[in-house]
Every structure is written in structure tokens, then in C-alpha cells.
Amino acid sequence: MTGASDGAHLRNQQWFLTLIPAFPLVLLVLRLWYLSKQDMPTMLLLVRYVSPLGLLSALVITLLWVLPVVVLVGRGLGALLLVSAASREDAMRSWLVRASLRMPDWVVLVVVALAALTWQLRFLPVLVMVTLSIFGLSVRDRYGSYRWQVSAACVALPLVVAAGVYTWIGPAVVAAFRQGETVTALLLLVPIGLAPLLTGPVPARVARLVTHWPAMVAALFAPFLIGAIFLRAPILPSIALEVHAADTGDPARVVRGHEITVDDRMTTVLDSAGIVQFVLNDRIASKTLCADSWVVPSSMVDVHGWPVEQTALEWIAPARGQQPADPRCQGRPDPAS
């Protein structure tokens, strides 16, 4: 590599590093714009009242799983390209390999632990596969001349782990096929089975095809994917207000929506149609929190009682049980309140 091309690379990286902090900011603004149904006054009101800390918390909680995806995919594909390329110099031409080599092992270990806690159960076989692949490829790269060590890391270990995982998730795979959830079944079944094959080099001619280019495509589409996921994440609490009629004082209507702010005179609510409603606190008969329906899991499959759409964190942490349906969340005054 010449000095001039090194300089060009550095300048490219500086642009990239400048854009990285801007991305969450763009996401947060887009989220508010989406919530305001593209209405500028509503968006400005949201910007004024929505807590930046709350927004950032929502962003972190919703996208915590993305960091392991980026690190592990980069490290895994980079390691595969490194051991598959015709020469080390040839491999080093790819930014993927260079980025992969810069990741310390302890970072990968921490990220694997983070992924184990924040990835849904149905993606954990993929995590096991990627971890085994990174471990096997690293051993092959560093200790390639030690045949026994390579065989143990690249063949024996993946086979033993696969046997253990299959024993654990076998009934869930059968259940997934029975429920017609083919993608979930394949996600549970295939990655572990292929893990022993992903610990060694692929033909040098096609190495970039399955490493460099998929990483490029993923890097291109990841912002859109992340944006699509974050745009659906709740950032304001869903509530229902039972509001007295002005004249009679009887509960007359229910306002459902997202609570923007409460001050000493009124409660500001963004209703489901995207219209801001200002309700006098004196007229509020009762108030309740409502569940967001989009987070209800869609898969019926579980592994020994652990639903495949739950992360380890969600599974371990205490969860709220079934609550009786509150008519106010369906827009009806509650006669019992």
C-alpha cells in the first residue's frame, strides 16, 4: 500500500467516524417525526417535551442487540477471509480483515456475553455458530501448524456443542415445524449443524464473495433495518384518560394515546390519530397505563418453557402476569372506577 492510498483511507475513516455519532441523532429525530405523523407543530411540541434521556434509553434498550451483531459479523467474516485468502497480504487489502484484526479477543468475549443476554432465543444457535466459527478460525490462523489443536477447535468442539444444543432444542424444532413456523425451525436447526463447516477456509477465489461483499451489503442496509426497528419502538407511555363532560360531571369519554407531558393545569396527550389533545386535569376522572400490542410475541414455540422470542434477560427477569382487560384502554369509561 502506498503512502498516498493510506492517507486516502484515513480521510475516509474520518468521514465515517464523523457520521457514526450523527446516526443515533438522526434516528431520534426521525422517531419524533414518525410519531407526530409528519406534522411539524406536533413534532416541535414533542421535541420540546420529550426527554432526551428517555429517548436515548429507548434507543439503547431497543438496539442493544445490534452491537454484538456488528462486532461478531465483522470479526467472523474477517477471520474467514483471512484464512481463506491466497496470501495474508491479499487478505489485508480488505477493510473487513483489517477491522477484524483490530478487535481484541476480550472485546469479542464481552460482546458474546452481551449477545447471549440480549438476543432472542431463536437467534442463540446462530450466536453459538458464530462464536464457534470465530474460535475455530482464530485457532487455525494462530496455531495452524498444530494439527491436534486445530482438529479439537475446528471439528471436535463444534460437534460436541452441536450434540448438546440439539439435545436441548430438539423438541422445540419439532414443535416449530408442527406450528408451521418454518423459519424459526430452520434458525434453530441449521446454524448449529453447519458450525463444524464454518471453522475453516473456503476456496480463495470465492472468499471475498461470501465475506467482503455480504459485509458491504449488510453495512449498506443495516442503517435502514435499524431505523425500521427503532421507528416502531415505543418512546412515550400509552395511556387512557377518563374525562368528565364539562356540564354534568359524569364520565363521558375516554382519550387514548401517548402521554407527552403533565403540568399543574393540563395533561397533553398525542392520540392514535396523531392529534394533540390538551385535557384539563380537573376533568380527568381516572387514568390508566395501556399495553402496546406490537410487542406481543408471534411465535408459539418455546424451548423447555423459554419462548423463542424472549431474550435471556427477559426470561430471567420477573415479568408482569396477565392483567384483566381494562375497558378504558379500549376507549370505554370504566363503570368500576
Next chain:
Amino acid sequence: MSGETAPGPRRRVLSMRVLRFVASVAVLVLVMAAVVAFLVVKGPPSEQELLERAGLTDKLELRIGVKDDVPGVALRDADTGQFSGFDIDIAYMVASDLGFRRSQVHFYPIEPEDRSKMQARDGNRFVTVDLVVSTYSITEEREKLPRVTFSAPYLLTEQSVVTIEGHSTVQSLEDLRGEAVCTLGTSTSQTAVAKAGANVFGKNRLSECFTGLRSGQFEAVTTDAAMLAGFVATDPLQRLQHHDIGLEAVEAWGINTGGNEDLRTLVNLSLYRSLHNPNDPRWEEAFDRNLRHEQPVNLPQEIAEEHQPDVDPVRVRQWPWDRDKFPPAEPAQPAPSTSR
């Protein structure tokens, strides 16, 4: 970056590398398919989504069309205006599962011919009801009507005949040939008894048939046994006789949701949970309270099957703790015809 030189091992290494390439491609394809599938395919709707799509959110009251003159099934108290009976209890059960409290449920008397139009009488005007729970038998002909969408059945009964004591035993509809027989207009019983050669009189209210029977205007009344049973059990003079006419056809009562498919799914979900939740005795209590005690005085006719009819599984997104309470639905099988 192996250093093998012999042709055999080199070929083996190459084929291994090709295999690894195929595996890598398979993983990439699977991951891409999973991402697309989980982003695009949302799976079945949640209950909340169904409620919104069915138009039930922000609805202040649930309007239900029922009969108002059939003891044990749906009867309005002339003094209090309160409705009671098996249909009423089932309506309350479904309404409760739809999120409506009893005070938010309003019953409207509905004539037999209006059940397919979802139009019920409210004083001097007609209103469109959300549900019809009114002894409405599921038939193929009715399912073809534009505003008829039947739920799963909630009661199985059969056609029978009631006469004044002293009438010769009626063992088939043919035994009524030439006699004046009253039944409900547009009921499934009307066609069968007409084919048997009886002089059929169709009425909008079953109580009118029994008034005519007691006055001698009619010699028999025929319709579903569960409806006739209440009149026999509450007859002040206890001189009504229920006859088993030996028909094989089963009358399966369903709830009409008036073309609202999402509402039908929710009603079916309510019936499915009532059937499969061992801690939910509402159907059984409704049967015991309204129909079981009528059986002894209606012998030899069985007035209705004492178990809730089967309901096909309903697929909805639900929380794991809900799944513990209700068995997860198997994939939808081809539904057996509910027309009897």
C-alpha cells in the same frame, strides 16, 4: 492456507473448501430469509389488533340481538326489563371476553327474519346490532347471505315437536300430516315440516305459537328442542307434551357477527377458551342454570347436548403467560362443515 502438495490430499482439501463455501452461502441465505421473514411476516394478529380491526375500540356499548320470549333461552322480564336465559349468559360471556362490562351490553329483541340483516327493534326504530345470539342455526344457505358470518357453534340441539297432552305420540314429522302446526318464520324447522305435509303457520314469536296451541288454533308446535323445552317446563297447567321425532339432523346454534370476520375470530377465541380453560365454568354454569333443570319434564326428548361443542383452534399472538392458561393452537386444519 494449507501447504499440502500430493494430488489426493489437495483434492480433498479443495472439496472441503467447496463444502465450506456452500455452508457459508447457506448460512447467509438463511439469515437473510430470517431477517426478511421477521420484518415482513407479522404472524397472526394479537387480540388488541383484532379488537381494533373489528371496530370495537372506542365503542361505548355492545349491541346484541336476542330473542325475548323463550324461557330458558332468552326471556325478557316484563316488569324489570331484564333478560335471562342460556343465550343471554353466552352473550355476556362473549361480551366480557371482548372487554365489555355487563352495564355496557345492551340487548335488543330481534325477529327471526332480521337476524341475517342484524336489524333489531329499539322502541320505535331499528338499530344495527354487533352480534346476534338468537337461537340461530348454522346452515350453508344462511352462510351465503352477505351479512351472515357464523361463529363456531355454542349449542347443539335438534328439531322436535310439542303438543297438548292427549295428542297421539308423534314419532316423525309425517305424523303431523294435515294438522295445523306452528313454527317460527324463516326457521330451519319450517321447511322440514312443510315437506311432511302439515299445514304450517309461521310466526315471528314462538310465544304466539304456544298461545295458539293452548287455544286450540294449532295442534302442534315444532322448532328446536332447546327452545320448546322452556315452554314445556314453565307451562302453568303442565299439560304440554314434548315428542322425540327421531331426526338425525343436528341444529348447531352459532353467533352471527354480521360479516365482521375479525369479530368472528374474537368470538371464536372466547368460545375456544371457554371450552379449553378448566378454570372457566361459564358455559357449564349457563347450561346448568337455564337448561339442565328442564330436561326431566321434557323426556323422552333430549333438549340439547350438555357439553360445549368443539371449536377449531384460533391463532392469535398472545403472551407466554396466556399460553400457559390456554393450549397453543395447532395450525389451522380444514374446518369441518358446521352446517347440520
